[in-house]
Amino acid sequence: MYLLQYDFIRHALLAGILVSIACGIVGTYVVIKRIVFISGSIAHIAYGGIGLGYFLGINPLWGAFAFTTVSALGMGMISYKAKQKEDTIIGIMWAVGMAIGIILVQQCDSYTADLMSYLFGNILMVPVNDLIFTGILDIIIIAIVYYYFEEFKAVSFDEEFARSAGIKTERFYILLLLLVALTVVVMIRAVGIILVIALLTIPPTIARQYTQRLGHMMFLAVILGIIFTTGGLYFSFCFNLPSGATIILLSAASFFISLSLQKLKNHMLNLMSGKNSFYEKG
Amino acid sequence: MADEFNVIEIRNLWVIINGRSILRDVNLEVEEGDFLGIIGPNGGGKTTLLKVLAGLIKPTYGEVKIGGKKLNYNSKYIGYVPQYSFFDYDFPITVEEVVLLGRIAHKKGRSFSVYDREKAYEMLQKVEMYDYRHRQIGELSGGERQRVLVARALALEPHILLLDEPTASADQRFAAGFYEILRDLNKEMTIILVSHDISAVSKYVNNIACLNQTLYFNEGKTISPEVIEKVYHCPVELIAHGVPHRVLPPHDGVVGD
Ligand SMILES: Nc1ncnc2c1ncn2[C@@H]1O[C@H](COP(=O)(O)OP(=O)(O)OP(=O)(O)O)[C@@H](O)[C@H]1O
Numbered sequence: 001m002y003l004l005q006y007d008f009i010r011h012a013l014l015a016g017i018l019v020s021i022a023c024g025i026v027g028t029y030v031v032i033k034r035i036v037f038i039s040g041s042i043a044h045i046a047y048g049g050i051g052l053g054y055f056l057g058i059n060p061l062w063g064a065f066a067f068t069t070v071s072a073l074g075m076g077m078i079s080y081k082a083k084q085k086e087d088t089i090i091g092i093m094w095a096v097g098m099a100i101g102i103i104l105v106q107q108c109d110s111y112t113a114d115l116m117s118y119l120f121g122n123i124l125m126v127p128v129n130d131l132i133f134t135g136i137l138d139i140i141i142i143a144i145v146y147y148y149f150e151e152f153k154a155v156s157f158d159e160e161f162a163r164s165a166g167i168k169t170e171r172f173y174i175l176l177l178l179l180v181a182l183t184v185v186v187m188i189r190a191v192g193i194i195l196v197i198a199l200l201t202i203p204p205t206i207a208r209q210y211t212q213r214l215g216h217m218m219f220l221a222v223i224l225g226i227i228f229t230t231g232g233l234y235f236s237f238c239f240n241l242p243s244g245a246t247i248i249l250l251s252a253a254s255f256f257i258s259l260s261l262q263k264l265k266n267h268m269l270n271l272m273s274g275k276n277s278f279y280e281k282g
Numbered sequence: 283m284a285d286e287f288n289v290i291e292i293r294n295l296w297v298i299i300n301g302r303s304i305l306r307d308v309n310l311e312v313e314e315g316d317f318l319g320i321i322g323p324n325g326g327g328k329t330t331l332l333k334v335l336a337g338l339i340k341p342t343y344g345e346v347k348i349g350g351k352k353l354n355y356n357s358k359y360i361g362y363v364p365q366y367s368f369f370d371y372d373f374p375i376t377v378e379e380v381v382l383l384g385r386i387a388h389k390k391g392r393s394f395s396v397y398d399r400e401k402a403y404e405m406l407q408k409v410e411m412y413d414y415r416h417r418q419i420g421e422l423s424g425g426e427r428q429r430v431l432v433a434r435a436l437a438l439e440p441h442i443l444l445l446d447e448p449t450a451s452a453d454q455r456f457a458a459g460f461y462e463i464l465r466d467l468n469k470e471m472t473i474i475l476v477s478h479d480i481s482a483v484s485k486y487v488n489n490i491a492c493l494n495q496t497l498y499f500n501e502g503k504t505i506s507p508e509v510i511e512k513v514y515h516c517p518v519e520l521i522a523h524g525v526p527h528r529v530l531p532p533h534d535g536v537v538g539d
């Protein structure tokens with residue numbers, strides 16, 4: 001508890017909570033609609049934007065914001081226009097985004113230490129301005145998902161039927177990718193570009209093991225995200241470890257523990273029903 | 283003929299994908315309250331035609347009017363039951379929610395109304411899946427899942443119902459009952475049914491068409507043996523085995539004589 005007297009710790013905790021909200025909600029769609037690859041690509045393209053931010057001398061997060069939203073729009077269109085080559089094109093955009101970043105960063109070689117925090121995150125150093133930015137994006141994400149909950153469900157579950165029933169599925173798909181883009185920007189400070197995809201997918205995947213309902217899955221994913229960021233923060237502070245990586249390792253460890261518990265539970269259930277029929281026969 | 287209202291009008295429809303014509307110059311008029319059966323060989327383009335009507339495939343050439351308007355405007359009132367669905371069986375969604383999504387374009391505001399729910403329950407009862415409503419969609423058998431998809435299409439209270447081999451994985455008992463349900467529904471809506479089950483089709487529909495790239499259609503539920511042979515590229519007996527008297531006209535030209 002004594003840790004809470006520090007301002008930067010309180011800020012870090014708040015950052016963890018705000019990031020977990022975006023992550024849990026949007027990550028749930030990423031997992032159930034299976035757009036992990038696209039999301040990973042959007043996350044890495046953000047690096048180009050970071051580079052642009054350095055190059056222009058503005059807050060790199062604004063650069064990331066521009067790059068992720070534009071690439072989300074582009075990918076949304078591509079998946080409708082070039083279905084067969086979608087994977088390849090997304091992979092190429094991923095690489096191009098990073099290449100642009102590398103070149104732009106190299107043009108102004110003064111800030112490379114700070115750059116590490118964008119790649120690997122540092123939840124202990126999130127400025128207050130970015131906290132406000134994150135909070136606003138959270139509100140936008142919650143409002144959109146609250147209002148279009150059923151539409152997103154329809155489009156994620158069975159896009160073809162939704163379209164035949166008269167829903168403009170392209171629009172909702174692109175909107176969903178835009179939410180992914182916003183979430184990526186929010187997460188960069190806390191866990192860094194490289195680790196975004198893990199925090200986006202691990203909490204919802206664990207949540208899925210415990211519920212059949214989409215809404216519950218989101219809620220549980222948010223709670224898990226908060227536990228992982230807070231726990232990761234604690235360990236990284238106590239043992240002087242990099243925060244982003246600690247958060248991810250904690251999440252991954254929890255994922256495997258949860259998976260084993262589920263396996264064990266199923267095994268016990270099967271064993272029990274096997275025994276019952278055995279006794280019935282005997 | 284002139285005062286009958288055509289809910290569907292297809293004129294010179296061509297669908298060409300990657301340079302291969304899948305539908306050529308299809309012309310079709312379907313009157314309101316019609317029950318049209320479409321038969322044809324594998325790859326004949328039946329699914330493609332239904333997808334055009336459901337607004338999922340754009341015609342390459344030609345005109346498709348539904349309810350007197352150009353496509354798209356009325357998709358809210360088209361119930362489509364696909365031949366295959368490619369959704370994720372692990373998706374966190376219950377049977378009840380799937381059927382409710384049939385009402386997605388009808389709901390007002392952000393969530394479904396009591397009426398929407400009643401409709402969904404009614405249709406679940408109709409296909410005898412009401413007791414399964416709280417199950418996760420992946421925990422159903424293929425035939426059960428197909429019934430849920432029928433309920434979903436019905437839940438949107440369609441004016442036109444498009445069914446792509448809806449009984450392909452149904453057991454005989456349900457299939458028989460299902461055709462009775464369709465006969466009943468036909469009082470309220472126009473139905474187009476794609477099926478390989480010619481005997482069932484000929485028993486319930488009032489018009490039958492044969493599709494192999496082009497559509498062979500003349501009013502009534504009989505098809506001349508010449509058309510069948512042309513479409514399937516094989517003798518009639520192989521196709522209409524056991525049911526020639528219902529599908530084929532009684533006399534003129536039993537082939538092979
Ligand atoms: N997306 C596509 N791209 C290219 N060709 C396609 C596509 N979809 C269908 N086809 C082709 O169009 C033709 C008609 O297919 P369709 O699925 O409409 O046939 P069908 O009459 O429904 O057959 P079945 O009885 O097997 O269901 C087939 O030759 C198929 O190879």
Ligand SMILES: [Mg+2]
Nearest residue numbers: 328329365446
């Ligand atoms: Mg087909």
